[in-house]
Amino acid sequence: MSKTCTTPHSDTSAARERACWPVRVYRFYRDGFKSMTVGRTLWAIIGIKLIVFFVILRWIFFPDFLSSKGRNDQEKAQYVREQMTGRR
Structure with missing residues (x-):
C-alpha cells in the first residue's frame, strides 16, 4: 500500500x-x-438528548454562583481566593 x-x-x-x-x-x-433509514431518526434523538444534557441541565444544576458573590471580576477573584486559602 x-x-x-x-x-x-x-x-x-x-x-x-x-x-x-x-x-x-x-x-x-x-x-x-x-x-440509513431508521438511523436518521436515532441520530435525531441522540442530538436532542445532547441538547438537553448540555444546555438545559446546565442551567438547572450549574447556576452562576459567583455572580452573587461580587459585582466585578476582582471581587469574585477575592471571594475565590478567600475560600481556597481559608479552608485548610
Whole structure:
C-alpha cells in the first residue's frame, strides 16, 4: 500500500484501494449515512438528548454562583481566593 493519499473526488476502484486511511474512514461513514433509514431518526434523538444534557441541565444544576458573590471580576477573584486559602 502506498503512502500517498488520493483526493476524495477520484472514485476509481484502484484509487479507492490506494487511498490513505482518513479518506477510507470518511468514505465509509459517508456511504453508511447515505443509506440509513431508521438511523436518521436515532441520530435525531441522540442530538436532542445532547441538547438537553448540555444546555438545559446546565442551567438547572450549574447556576452562576459567583455572580452573587461580587459585582466585578476582582471581587469574585477575592471571594475565590478567600475560600481556597481559608479552608485548610
